Amino acid sequence: MFENTEKTNLQELGEFGLISHLTKNFPLKRESTNKGIGDDAAVLDAGGKKILVSTDMLLEGIHFDLAYTPLKHLGYKAIQVNLSDIYAMNGIPEQVTVSIGLSSKFPLEAIEELYEGIYVACEKYNVDLVGGDTTSSKQGLVISVTVLGYADEKDVTYRNTAEEGDLICVSGDLGGAYMGLQLLEREKIVFLENPQIQPDLEGKDYIVERQLKPEARRDVIDLLKSRDIKPTSMIDVSDGLASEVLHICKQSDKGCNLYEEKIPIDPMTYETAREFGIDPTVCALSGGEDYELLFTIKQADYDKIKHDVDVSIIGYITEPAAGYNLVSKSGQVHTITAQGWNAFKG
Amino acid sequence: MFENTEKTNLQELGEFGLISHLTKNFPLKRESTNKGIGDDAAVLDAGGKKILVSTDMLLEGIHFDLAYTPLKHLGYKAIQVNLSDIYAMNGIPEQVTVSIGLSSKFPLEAIEELYEGIYVACEKYNVDLVGGDTTSSKQGLVISVTVLGYADEKDVTYRNTAEEGDLICVSGDLGGAYMGLQLLEREKIVFLENPQIQPDLEGKDYIVERQLKPEARRDVIDLLKSRDIKPTSMIDVSDGLASEVLHICKQSDKGCNLYEEKIPIDPMTYETAREFGIDPTVCALSGGEDYELLFTIKQADYDKIKHDVDVSIIGYITEPAAGYNLVSKSGQVHTITAQGWNAFKG
Known part of the structure; x- marks a missing residue:
């Protein structure tokens, strides 16, 4: 019979910690x-x-x-x-x-x-x-x-193949799905307190849709193929930019420099974040569910993509010893830590 | 907002009805x-x-x-x-x-x-x-x-390729997992009523293991290969023999004759069913989770397999007009209906 006698808290491990803990002894045989x-x-x-x-x-x-x-x-x-x-x-x-x-x-x-x-x-x-x-x-x-x-x-493009000097690119914009969720949660509380009040999502369609109806970026894959660019590494942004860029860097055994001013944030995300008293950059770094693509390309491919407004170049890959750095708009350097969405937090 | 205004009961449809209802308009495009x-x-x-x-x-x-x-x-x-x-x-x-x-x-x-x-x-x-x-x-x-x-x-062996005259075979024995479940459920109730009483599973290891620790029949696939037999159709027995044989017959547009006396039932399953006042044949037909293989073979392959004690030949495929028949031990003919385990029953 199952009894809950010993306890190690799952929150402490987090999702990635738990998966790697549970599967570390599974050999690949086939x-x-x-x-x-x-x-x-x-x-x-x-x-x-x-x-x-x-x-x-x-x-x-x-x-x-x-x-x-x-x-x-x-x-x-x-x-x-x-x-x-x-x-x-x-x-x-x-x-x-x-x-x-x-x-x-x-x-x-x-x-x-x-x-x-x-x-x-x-x-x-x-x-x-x-x-x-x-x-x-x-x-x-x-x-x-x-x-x-x-x-x-x-x-096939992996996470662990970024090279020093590669440009770090991201499609679309970030943080919108997270702010859409904040908005929906706020309106839910208002509704529960007073069911007569209808949700006020006026003018917020874009971020609400980012949360409720995301689109996988097939068009980005098509674009890269049409420009004859093979990314040197790639990951989708489901847990926030910080978590994803760290996956690429750690698995590739590299560092990175990201520039805050280059991180693409939609004006509606930006304004709503301000309204909620949240730093828009934090939304992009730690909000989840944007389902954009984060990828690295060789510098030689820069000219092929530099005019594509839907792809932002937000930094570059460095040697591992340089660490994981975010250069703020004011020029300060912060270490990037993963505070992405953690399914065990709640 | 989601509201439960209209109701069609899922139990009425059952699992297969629901899946086919939900997916009937999905075309295959790739x-x-x-x-x-x-x-x-x-x-x-x-x-x-x-x-x-x-x-x-x-x-x-x-x-x-x-x-x-x-x-x-x-x-x-x-x-x-x-x-x-x-x-x-x-x-x-x-x-x-x-x-x-x-x-x-x-x-x-x-x-x-x-x-x-x-x-x-x-x-x-x-x-x-x-x-x-x-x-x-x-x-x-x-x-x-x-x-x-x-x-x-x-x-690759499908369900819909059985031919008239093919022999219907099943591996191992049936109904054990179901009786194991009945036993575990009974002991659970006893335990809940009096936590001092330990579960009485003495001598019932086989059927308890059939329920808790089933084994997929890789050995049967290996056996058939080694005998140079390709089954004309095959399905695994997860929902009871009746449900599975009907899948093969209906998808192949054929009928069948099954013989009750040929259905393999382990003595422990038989005795425990009797003890519970359940017909052992009903356990085999309608109990689930045996994970044996039900398959059809050409009559010409009979000699290759007739001495394998772990494979029982329980009947044969007929023309569709003949229906789905179970010939009882007393010689009576019953129509087989699927009363298999239904995940929406409970």
């Missing part, structure tokens, strides 16, 4: 396994193209709040967050499996809405739903998605 | 998708071997009860139920991903136990753990496993 745990996706080989596999689980009350998350958006987002992992390997996602656990509070019509969002995402990104599992749940809504993608060997 | 939903695993093609993908989700309170399920066994079983799906396609599983949702009641040591079971299963079946996700859960333990396997195109 020739078909090129890369296991430790990147955005595993890389497998069955004799054809490289197979990229990634999986993400979304739990009610942890990753989403049905008080303000339409089920259609939730279905859409569950697919996007998985596709993003395949793009981050410079691959093309082609299949997903979706497992759902449902409590009895959900009628069929609610699940149809969820699948409508999954459908729209699959159609838009040209991905097939090929399997899954549907079961009742005593607990609330559980969504587990696995995505399969493919890439030629020469195209 | 050349790399050979087979989507509807078999034990999806079949994908990236230019090398065929890739087999299957996924299963286990939820606390639905699929397992921690009152009598040791976490190590649970981890082991979570892998086995997935491997079983790959063997049911006549493939070899090589990788798994494992996503876990944990409530705060679990200390690190409990999760280590769970991963110890996963580790043992991966080692024994020569499978690599290549990815996953670990998150907190507000509710209880959630385990979602995806397995990848491989097979040469000529070896």
Whole structure:
């Protein structure tokens, strides 16, 4: 019988600490396994193209709040967050499996809405739903998605291959999804206190959409291919810029210099952060769920991309001894630490 | 905001009804998708071997009860139920991903136990753990496993390819996992009523192990290969013999005759069923989680397998108009209906 006698707090370890603790003794035995745990996706080989596999689980009350998350958006987002992992390997996602656990509070019509969002995402990104599992749940809504993608060997892009002098680039803008979440949480509290008051999201569409309906950046992968750029390393921004840039640097055994003034932040994110008394740069560094791509390129590729407004060059890779530095707008140098979203915090 | 206004009861549809309802409008668009939903695993093609993908989700309170399920066994079983799906396609599983949702009641040591079971299963079946996700859960333990396997195109075995006259075979014995569950449930109630009384599982090791620690039948796949038999169709027995034989017949557009006296039931299963006042044949037909393989072979292959005590020939495939028949020990003919385990029943 299971008894909770010994306790080591999971929060202390954090998600990455826990995964690496639990899996450190698992050897890789199969020739078909090129890369296991430790990147955005595993890389497998069955004799054809490289197979990229990634999986993400979304739990009610942890990753989403049905008080303000339409089920259609939730279905859409569950697919996007998985596709993003395949793009981050410079691959093309082609299949997903979706497992759902449902409590009895959900009628069929609610699940149809969820699948409508999954459908729209699959159609838009040209991905097939090929399997899954549907079961009742005593607990609330559980969504587990696995995505399969493919890439030629020469195209697969890892986290641990950044080189000194490479330029650090990020697509789109950062911190928006986090501020969208703050806004939704605030309006939820207002609504719970007085159900007559309708949510005030006027003029905040962009950041609310960043939170509820993110888009995986297939267009960035296409852009890089069309410019004949292969990133030297890449990761998707799911846990905040700080956490992701540290993954690239630590796994590549390098350092970095980032420039605060170069970090792309949308004006709406900036204004809303100010309104909430939050530093917009902190939103970009530590807010999660932007699902942009963070990647490094050779300096020689700079000319190919310098006019693309949707890609910002925010710094460069250094020797490891130089550390992980953020140069502030006032010229001060701060050490970057990962304070990204931690699923064990709450 | 989500509100539960319209209601169609999920129990009425059942799991297969729900999946097919939700996914019927999802077209397959990718050349790399050979087979989507509807078999034990999806079949994908990236230019090398065929890739087999299957996924299963286990939820606390639905699929397992921690009152009598040791976490190590649970981890082991979570892998086995997935491997079983790959063997049911006549493939070899090589990788798994494992996503876990944990409530705060679990200390690190409990999760280590769970991963110890996963580790043992991966080692024994020569499978690599290549990815996953670990998150907190507000509710209880959630385990979602995806397995990848491989097979040469000529070896992949589907459910929908049984032919008239083929012999219906099943490995091992049936109903044991179900009776093991009944026993564990009974002892749990006794324990809850009087915590001083220790569980009485004396002499019931086999059926308890069938429930808590099933083994996917890799040996059967190996046996068939060594005898140069390719099954004409195959499925794993996760929901009871009745449900599985109907999947093969309906998807193959065929009927069947099964003989009650040929259905393999272990003496311990038989005796325990009698003790509980349950018909042992009903345990085999409708009890779930045996994870044996149900397959059909050409009559010409009969001689190659007739002496294998671990494979029972329990009937044969007929023309569709003949229906789905079970010939009882007394010679009466009953129509087989699926009353398999339904995750939406409880």
